[in-house]
Amino acid sequence: xxxxxxxxxxDEHSADLYRFCxxxxxxxxxxxxFQETWIAALRAYPKLRHADNLRAWLFRIAQNKAIDLxxxxxxxxxxxxxxxxxxxxxxxxxxxxxxSRLWVAVRTLPPKQRTAVFCRAVLGMPYEELAALLESSxxxxxxxxxxxxxxxxxxxxx
Amino acid sequence: MTKDIEIxxxxxxxxxPAAATLDFGSLLAERAAAEGLLDVAYATVDxxxxxxxxxxTPRGLVRLxxxxxxxxxxxxxxxxxxxxxxxxxxxxxxxxxxxxxxxxFDGRRDGFDLPIDWSLARGFIGxxxxxxxxxxxxxxxxxxxxxxxxxxxxxxxxxxxxLGANPIPVVVPCxxxxxxxxxxxxxTGGAERKEFLLRLEGVLA
Numbered sequence: 001x002x003x004x005x006x007x008x009x010x011d012e013h014s015a016d017l018y019r020f021c022x023x024x025x026x027x028x029x030x031x032x033x034f035q036e037t038w039i040a041a042l043r044a045y046p047k048l049r050h051a052d053n054l055r056a057w058l059f060r061i062a063q064n065k066a067i068d069l070x071x072x073x074x075x076x077x078x079x080x081x082x083x084x085x086x087x088x089x090x091x092x093x094x095x096x097x098x099x100s101r102l103w104v105a106v107r108t109l110p111p112k113q114r115t116a117v118f119c120r121a122v123l124g125m126p127y128e129e130l131a132a133l134l135e136s137s138x139x140x141x142x143x144x145x146x147x148x149x150x151x152x153x154x155x156x157x158x
Numbered sequence: 159m160t161k162d163i164e165i166x167x168x169x170x171x172x173x174x175p176a177a178a179t180l181d182f183g184s185l186l187a188e189r190a191a192a193e194g195l196l197d198v199a200y201a202t203v204d205x206x207x208x209x210x211x212x213x214x215t216p217r218g219l220v221r222l223x224x225x226x227x228x229x230x231x232x233x234x235x236x237x238x239x240x241x242x243x244x245x246x247x248x249x250x251x252x253x254x255x256x257x258x259x260x261x262x263f264d265g266r267r268d269g270f271d272l273p274i275d276w277s278l279a280r281g282f283i284g285x286x287x288x289x290x291x292x293x294x295x296x297x298x299x300x301x302x303x304x305x306x307x308x309x310x311x312x313x314x315x316x317x318x319x320x321l322g323a324n325p326i327p328v329v330v331p332c333x334x335x336x337x338x339x340x341x342x343x344x345x346t347g348g349a350e351r352k353e354f355l356l357r358l359e360g361v362l363a
Binding site: 002003004005006007008010014015018019022023034035038039042043045046102103106117118121122149152153156 | 162163164166167168170171174175176177182183185186189190193195196198200234235237238239242243244245246247
């Protein structure tokens with residue numbers, strides 16, 4: 001078992017991981033999600049038993065941080081300018097540009113579908129790796145991608 | 159068909175920002191250090207002997223390596239295996255090391271005041287290198303003397319090997335150890351570097 005120096009992970013994955021945080025946690029929470037992910041990863045890193053699927057491991061941590069942040073935001077007062085991001089796609093103000101509207105729609109998906117859609121459509125992640133990330137079977141990973149894209153397409157066209 | 163939405167997602171993702179802050183690396187290193195999660199910090203330092211990788215633990219300077227192209231990766235992987243994989247680039251944490259090295263190479267410093275982490279020099283190697291660390295600027299010793307000082311007068315060859323395995327050359331001045339009779343002997347960074355350092359210190363004309 002040989003783990004690469006942590007800096008290698010940071011160099012290889014931080015750009016994709018930051019985009020993932022913006023897309024799935026929202027731009028208001030992205031910086032926190034990103035930083036908390038790296039700290040949690042650094043904390044757990046030496047205890048990893050193997051160096052397989054390090055990207056999937058990192059994105060799983062980020063997915064869970066995004067969920068945690070979303071929950072804690074639900075419990076505290078929300079700044080006014082963050083309200084549209086919390087609402088469903090249909091409630092989004094028309095002033096928002098197409099890109100943010102798409103990510104708002106992504107954030108209305110269940111967390112696994114959110115992750116599956118991003119990792120598959122944006123990163124082209126192989127299903128085997130996505131299954132490791134979601135801690136599911138490859139079939140379940142495929143279903144999450146399919147269902148997520150289907151929902152998005154319906155909302156996007158609507 | 160869902161290709162339409164996949165293309166829209168890819169295009170939208172390409173437009174997303176790719177970094178939290180320009181300097182996220184040092185922000186992370188700072189927080190990691192504060193939480194006791196930064197086991198090894200490293201930086202690269204330019205020197206007249208080529209680029210050096212310097213690495214420190216919370217205890218002190220643990221490694222200095224001459225790096226030719228691509229050598230940095232190898233040095234860091236070695237540290238990940240021997241010390242800890244919690245390794246981050248953090249030039250600020252090595253500011254003092256860089257400053258003292260610059261002064262030394264400029265001829266403005268004849269000793270280092272840096273805390274040393276001896277983790278990579280255990281046992282006999284550690285004994286030999288601690289002996290070596292006491293040889294003053296501008297002086298030299300011999301493999302035989304260093305072996306004797308480390309408690310094994312007969313282990314001259316082993317002392318030579320220990321010096322060749324010096325994890326912190328320059329700062330732990332293994333270049334000051336010569337063969338009995340004055341021949342330069344080998345050096346971890348090559349004989350040319352040994353000559354350069356001995357000339358810098360006024361031992362060689």
